[in-house]
Amino acid sequence: TSPKLWWSNFDIFRKTGEYVENFNDKYTSLTYPPTTKTSSMTLSRVLIAYIAHNVNYLKDFGSIETSLGVWLSSLENKRHQDENWTMKNCQNLTNLGTADSHLACVNLEPKEMKNVWNKLRKRHYG
Secondary structure, rough: OOOOOOEOOOEOOEEEEHHHHHHHHHHOEOOOOOEEOOOOEEEEEHHHHHHHHOOOOOOOOOOOHHHHHHHOOOOOEEEEEEEOHHHHHHHHHOOOOOOOOOOOOOOOOHHHHHHHHHHHHHHHHH
């Protein structure tokens, strides 16, 4: 793993005029830097420390996804694109086709997480 890892499902170069937040942002580029499609992600300790250290100087861009995209665009980081950060993958386990597959489930209630574990256990042990 990279000490500057940012792992999520990214929207690459979304146009700034696509969202109302752009009106208030005064973001002058035609596109945003890569932003996440969801607030669920994994950030390395180095990137979290940067944000924590600079919190009083970073401008809010209307959403956590857009803000992080802008803030982290000036830093060297290792973005890991992963389309599996969706709820549908946890409901039917569609992305577990190979031995090295991984599963990223987001915003699960405890009961939902128990259902995922039961499906995994059933799939593995038959």
